[in-house]
Amino acid sequence: MKKNNNSGSQKAWEQLQKRTNREISGKPVPEIRLGTATCGRASGALETLAAFREEITRSAPAARLLEVGCVGHCYAEPIAVVANPGFPPILYGPVTPGVARRLVRDFLGEGDPCLEFALGAVEENEKIPSVFELPRFRMEKKIILEHAGWIDPARGEEYLLRGGYRGLFRALGMDPRDVIREVKAAGLRGLGGAGFPAGEKWEICRAFPGKTKYVVGNGDEGDPGAFMDRALLESDPFSVLEGMTIAGYAVGSHRGFLYVRAEYPLALERARTAMESLRGLGLLGKNILNSGFDFEVELARGAGAFICGESTALAAALEGKRGMPRVRPPELAEKGLWGKPTLLNNLKTLAAAARILDQGSPWFRSLGTSRSKGTAVFSLAGKIHNTGLIEVPLGTTLREVVDTAGGGVPKKKALKAVQIGGPSGGCLPAGLADTPVDFDSLKEAGSIMGSGGMVILDEDDCMVRTARFFLDFIQKESCGKCAPCRIGTYQMLKILDGLTRGKGSDAEMKILEELALEVQQGSLCGLGKTAPNPVLSTLRYFREEYEAHYREGRCPARSCRDLIAFYIIPEKCSRACEVCVGACPVEAIAAGAKGIKVIDQEKCVKCGSCYQDCPIEFQAVIKVSPPKTGGK
Amino acid sequence: MKRIKLTIDGKKITARPGTMLLAAALSRGIWIPNLCFIPEAELPFGGCRLCWVEVEGEKDPVTACSRPVREGMAVRTRGQRAERLRKSAFELLLSRHHLDCRNCPKNKNCGLQEIAGRCGYPLKPGRFAREIPGLPVDDSHPKIIYDPNRCVLCGKCVWVCQTKREGVLDFSRRGLACRISTFADRPLGETRCGGCRQCVDICPVGALVRKK
Ligand SMILES: Cc1cc2nc3c(=O)[nH]c(=O)nc-3n(C[C@H](O)[C@H](O)[C@H](O)COP(=O)(O)O)c2cc1C
Ligand code: FES
Numbered sequence: 001m002k003k004n005n006n007s008g009s010q011k012a013w014e015q016l017q018k019r020t021n022r023e024i025s026g027k028p029v030p031e032i033r034l035g036t037a038t039c040g041r042a043s044g045a046l047e048t049l050a051a052f053r054e055e056i057t058r059s060a061p062a063a064r065l066l067e068v069g070c071v072g073h074c075y076a077e078p079i080a081v082v083a084n085p086g087f088p089p090i091l092y093g094p095v096t097p098g099v100a101r102r103l104v105r106d107f108l109g110e111g112d113p114c115l116e117f118a119l120g121a122v123e124e125n126e127k128i129p130s131v132f133e134l135p136r137f138r139m140e141k142k143i144i145l146e147h148a149g150w151i152d153p154a155r156g157e158e159y160l161l162r163g164g165y166r167g168l169f170r171a172l173g174m175d176p177r178d179v180i181r182e183v184k185a186a187g188l189r190g191l192g193g194a195g196f197p198a199g200e201k202w203e204i205c206r207a208f209p210g211k212t213k214y215v216v217g218n219g220d221e222g223d224p225g226a227f228m229d230r231a232l233l234e235s236d237p238f239s240v241l242e243g244m245t246i247a248g249y250a251v252g253s254h255r256g257f258l259y260v261r262a263e264y265p266l267a268l269e270r271a272r273t274a275m276e277s278l279r280g281l282g283l284l285g286k287n288i289l290n291s292g293f294d295f296e297v298e299l300a301r302g303a304g305a306f307i308c309g310e311s312t313a314l315a316a317a318l319e320g321k322r323g324m325p326r327v328r329p330p331e332l333a334e335k336g337l338w339g340k341p342t343l344l345n346n347l348k349t350l351a352a353a354a355r356i357l358d359q360g361s362p363w364f365r366s367l368g369t370s371r372s373k374g375t376a377v378f379s380l381a382g383k384i385h386n387t388g389l390i391e392v393p394l395g396t397t398l399r400e401v402v403d404t405a406g407g408g409v410p411k412k413k414a415l416k417a418v419q420i421g422g423p424s425g426g427c428l429p430a431g432l433a434d435t436p437v438d439f440d441s442l443k444e445a446g447s448i449m450g451s452g453g454m455v456i457l458d459e460d461d462c463m464v465r466t467a468r469f470f471l472d473f474i475q476k477e478s479c480g481k482c483a484p485c486r487i488g489t490y491q492m493l494k495i496l497d498g499l500t501r502g503k504g505s506d507a508e509m510k511i512l513e514e515l516a517l518e519v520q521q522g523s524l525c526g527l528g529k530t531a532p533n534p535v536l537s538t539l540r541y542f543r544e545e546y547e548a549h550y551r552e553g554r555c556p557a558r559s560c561r562d563l564i565a566f567y568i569i570p571e572k573c574s575r576a577c578e579v580c581v582g583a584c585p586v587e588a589i590a591a592g593a594k595g596i597k598v599i600d601q602e603k604c605v606k607c608g609s610c611y612q613d614c615p616i617e618f619q620a621v622i623k624v625s626p627p628k629t630g631g632k
Numbered sequence: 633m634k635r636i637k638l639t640i641d642g643k644k645i646t647a648r649p650g651t652m653l654l655a656a657a658l659s660r661g662i663w664i665p666n667l668c669f670i671p672e673a674e675l676p677f678g679g680c681r682l683c684w685v686e687v688e689g690e691k692d693p694v695t696a697c698s699r700p701v702r703e704g705m706a707v708r709t710r711g712q713r714a715e716r717l718r719k720s721a722f723e724l725l726l727s728r729h730h731l732d733c734r735n736c737p738k739n740k741n742c743g744l745q746e747i748a749g750r751c752g753y754p755l756k757p758g759r760f761a762r763e764i765p766g767l768p769v770d771d772s773h774p775k776i777i778y779d780p781n782r783c784v785l786c787g788k789c790v791w792v793c794q795t796k797r798e799g800v801l802d803f804s805r806r807g808l809a810c811r812i813s814t815f816a817d818r819p820l821g822e823t824r825c826g827g828c829r830q831c832v833d834i835c836p837v838g839a840l841v842r843k844k
Contacts, residue, residue, distance in 0.1 A: 476806060482681050491760050522721060
């Protein structure tokens with residue numbers, strides 16, 4: 001085994017550590033870190049930033065204000081950490097501009113930590129309850145997102161201070177084959193969807209001869225509702241870049257491409273800034289850490305289609321061609337970009353690899369289940385209290401994710417299903433809430449890990465409509481190359497369309513099921529092969545709901561517009577109240593005899609505004625399905 | 633290099649290592665349905681999904697055009713599971729094909745007719761309703777007529793045009809709307825196309841035909 005032959009490397013590393021330590025030593029000043037990733041900005045973080053800036057200039061000019069990324073708690077954005085010497089650092093959210101001004105004036109100025117706005121302290125301490133006592137913090141295990149939201153994504157020094165680049169430093173002292181052995185021993189599986197063992201992929205790529213090889217970080221993330229990779233890049237691009245560099249060293253590549261979805265301008269910008277910072281620190285480019293190893297990364301903007309996240313389509317797009325998948329073999333590891341051996345991994349996989357090299361495979365193996373090691377990152381969306389990003393050990397159950405991390409389903413509604421894995425994932429019913437989230441259990445239950453989108457559905461969500469929604473996305477995003485995916489998904493969609501309008505037959509249901517299996521088996525790439533998942537899984541678990549649609553013209557969730565109607569119950573209508581009349585966008589509601597409101601069913605567009613707006617003390621509007629039976 | 637021995641439908645054949653099953657079969661006179669396969673191309677296109685075969689010991693059928701031969705491999709071309717996927721793809725292709733054989737210049741010389749005839753499939757979209765794209769026929773070129781409503785998107789014309797000639801043709805759009813077109817959908821007659829008509833020669837159906 002090659003020793004840390006790099007006495008040069010050792011020295012460079014020590015110097016770097018000294019240099020970064022020097023940067024932070026000195027008199028501590030009050031510091032505010034505000035999350036201004038895309039999710040924070042959507043909640044007004046830039047207005048909060050301006051308020052902080054203004055108030056600091058006015059009343060606390062010594063304080064430092066930094067923009068950081070996302071800690072994953074989207075529901076509480078904008079989020080800020082205030083570190084005021086003498087206090088433990090405290091996490092606040094939501095920090096509106098008003099709260100921001102108060103934090104500067106009252107906390108930095110007067111020493112009142114304004115705990116009414118706090119989520120908790122971020123360090124264990126005597127005075128203030130810590131966030132780690134909150135259920136969500138307790139169950140999360142942040143490895144990939146370890147530094148996200150805490151560090152300044154523009155400054156490599158901050159990443160270094162928290163232990164960053166120890167993984168690369170260690171790798172550079174090892175034989176590349178031992179680096180691969182370490183990743184293999186860790187049992188890391190690809191987090192881009194398919195769960196292919198990462199170490200094996202690295203080994204295969206290394207084994208193909210060639211002076212020129214490439215490493216690609218896949219940050220295309222085209223799934224609707226997924227934002228894990230965006231958050232990672234906006235918050236901590238360093239972990240990804242460190243992982244890419246380690247991967248480059250391991251497979252024998254000197255050039256990487258960071259392929260980022262074009263609709264992520266902030267992620268692209270932050271990645272670019274981070275790369276400059278790393279070059280300045282000697283951690284990217286020529287002779288990294290004085291080890292003799294060169295690795296350069298080029299930022300590439302995605303080509304703007306969901307299919308470009310598929311590995312062979314991505315390679316075509318990077319080469320400037322139409323993003324269409326091709327047959328395999330050859331795998332990219334053999335013939336990838338410009339015909340050269342290419343290693344392609346998801347960004348989260350790369351970040352996890354960096355941690356493994358730092359902390360060792362036994363540590364990583366201690367997390368997760370017997371066949372799925374480590375953690376997974378999910379974006380929680382839909383009918384859930386605490387939306388956002390979570391990272392949990394693989395094997396955590398769906399119930400723990402929904403109830404503990406997500407805070408449960410709002411409005412006392414019942415959990416109906418969890419849609420996992422993006423548009424080509426499956427819907428698992430509430431009855432399977434104890435399914436552990438790992439590659440194999442999900443597959444067995446009819447879903448996939450996918451890239452980590454998790455949409456929570458409640459009793460008001462129609463499964464037929466949900467399946468239709470995802471299939472519609474897939475059909476529009478099909479690259480068009482192969483017949484089952486291009487035309488088969490369309491034929492399936494037509495049947496689903498009919499069902500949501502109460503049309504269909506046993507014969508059509510049979511065609512839908514047959515075709516779903518044919519598309520699954522017959523398609524060329526992963527897009528088509530997984531496209532039927534939403535249909536197959538809902539058919540498996542919610543067949544009666546399909547049948548209700550075409551046999552009875554009834555949508556059990558009362559969600560499909562053609563199968564519902566709204567009525568006002570005369571006895572409950574307050575007469576004096578006109579809220580529904582005002583709420584109706586099409587003037588379908590008018591007062592009839594004695595001031596009782598009546599909905600003109602001909603005019604009604606079934607938007608549900610009256611249903612939502614009718615004051616809670618009356619609840620006079622009802623929604624029925626099928627439309628014919630309920631009304632008077 | 634040592635040749636690889638395998639059997640297809642019980643018939644023993646040999647092939648050079650690295651050859652795809654479909655190429656090996658065709659060169660020995662064993663026909664497997666296909667529309668998008670180009671023997672000279674570096675990589676198979678793999679889009680028509682008609683060349684399904686079953687390999688002994690494997691659960692799922694595979695496309696013969698993209699499966700390299702292996703020593704001792706036993707292949708069945710007409711097994712039930714392969715037939716099911718083939719027929720499905722065939723019906724789907726026909727559901728988007730303007731079926732009007734009598735007026736089609738490729739009548740009796742058409743890939744779809746050949747497959748229907750040899751496989752014993754009706755020349756119909758089966759379970760599916762026919763819904764042709766309804767796009768205008770491009771009659772602007774002096775030597776070529778392009779009818780997108782007959783196109784099966786096998787990609788052969790794109791391959792010849794891009795590897796041998798001007799590169800005027802390519803795929804455009806996504807999903808059901810995917811089609812072969814020129815850049816920005818300009819009529820063929822207004823492009824650089826010099827009219828070599830290799831696309832016409834390679835088109836397995838009546839989408840690209842000779843203008844008389
Ligand atoms: C239609 C489609 C879209 C995909 N999109 C992505 C994506 O956005 N990001 C990603 O990492 N992988 C995506 N994948 C999976 C990649 O093809 C590939 O398996 C993955 O990036 C490999 O990385 P890993 O081994 O680290 O998981 C997609 C696959 C398909 C079929
Ligand atoms: S010939 Fe194999 S897919 Fe077309």
